[in-house]
Amino acid sequence: MMRVGMWDSSSISTLFSGLNGSRNTSSASSFINNLDLGTYSSIKSGSYFKLLKSYYSENLDSKASSLVSSSVATAADDTKTLGKIQSDAGDLVKSAQDLYKSGSKDDADTTYKKVSAFVDDYNSLVSAASKSETSKITKNLESMQSLTDMNAKSLAKIGISIDSKSGKLSVDEETFKKADQTKVKALFNGNGSYAYGVATKASMMEYTAKSEAEKSNTYSANGRYNNTYSSGSNYNYFL
Structure with missing residues (x-):
């Protein structure tokens, strides 16, 4: 034997x-x-x-x-792209809030600085979100830009123009400061304003990017292991 x-x-x-x-x-x-x-x-x-x-x-x-x-990772975008979108969307939410929550207390110079920051953050998010293949992000980007297009005439009256190709904004300081501040406040102050609408769309993009970045990718947007991997559930299943 x-x-x-x-x-x-x-x-x-x-x-x-x-x-x-x-x-x-x-x-x-x-x-x-x-x-x-x-x-x-x-x-x-x-x-x-x-x-x-x-x-x-x-x-x-x-x-x-x-x-x-x-x-396995189910997000349409890589973590780096989603992290950039999340960060830029968060910045735009904050700059938009600075405008629609400020009321009528700001003078033209202060308002211009806030609007200038808003425009910069808006453009950064447009650049980042344009690279996304996540449908919820692209739909909210399109919705945000449609909202801007709907207000194009009002924005032009206070010195803010929209690039027809990129969809990005630019603001002329001299025109803005000479503009009727009542019209400025109508666009940027209070709930229901243009700034409030942009903040809503940006907030939705921020939430979606964060959610997508956590969909079983090895790393989260901040560079840490996500819950699936840090808990070791995938590995421990086979032991």
């Missing part, structure tokens, strides 16, 4: 004779007979997992495929 270390094939067959839950005894015997002696020997060295994985390979492969298909 062939022996492996202190084991013989009869002893090993006995060891696995109870593995007949969903499979019959002949299947277990076939499994034993198809293993080489080196694999038998590995039991002694603590490599039982190798045998277990081989025995349950069909079920394990099925579960593994299911796990991988549900846990």
Whole structure:
């Protein structure tokens, strides 16, 4: 009788004779007979997992495929792109809030500085979000730019123009400061204003970018491991 270390094939067959839950005894015997002696020997060295994985390979492969298909990165954009969108959208939300929450207390110089910051943040978000392939982000970008187009005439009266190709804004300081400040405030002050509408769209892009960046990517937008990987759930499933 062939022996492996202190084991013989009869002893090993006995060891696995109870593995007949969903499979019959002949299947277990076939499994034993198809293993080489080196694999038998590995039991002694603590490599039982190798045998277990081989025995349950069909079920394990099925579960593994299911796990991988549900846990791999599903975001349409890479984390760097999403992180940039999230950051720029957050900046635009803040600059827009500085305008629509300021009321009528600001003079023309102060308002111009805030509008200038708003324009810069708006343009940065347009550049970042234009590179996105995430439908929710692109739809909100289009909605934000449509809102701007709807207010194009009013914006032009206070010195803010829209580039027809890029959709970006530019503000002429002299025209802006000479403009009727009542019209400026109508566009940028209070809930329901143009600035408020832009902040709403930017906020939605910020939320979507953050959510997409956390969809089972190895790293989150801030460079840390995301929850799936830091918890080790994918790795531990197979141990």
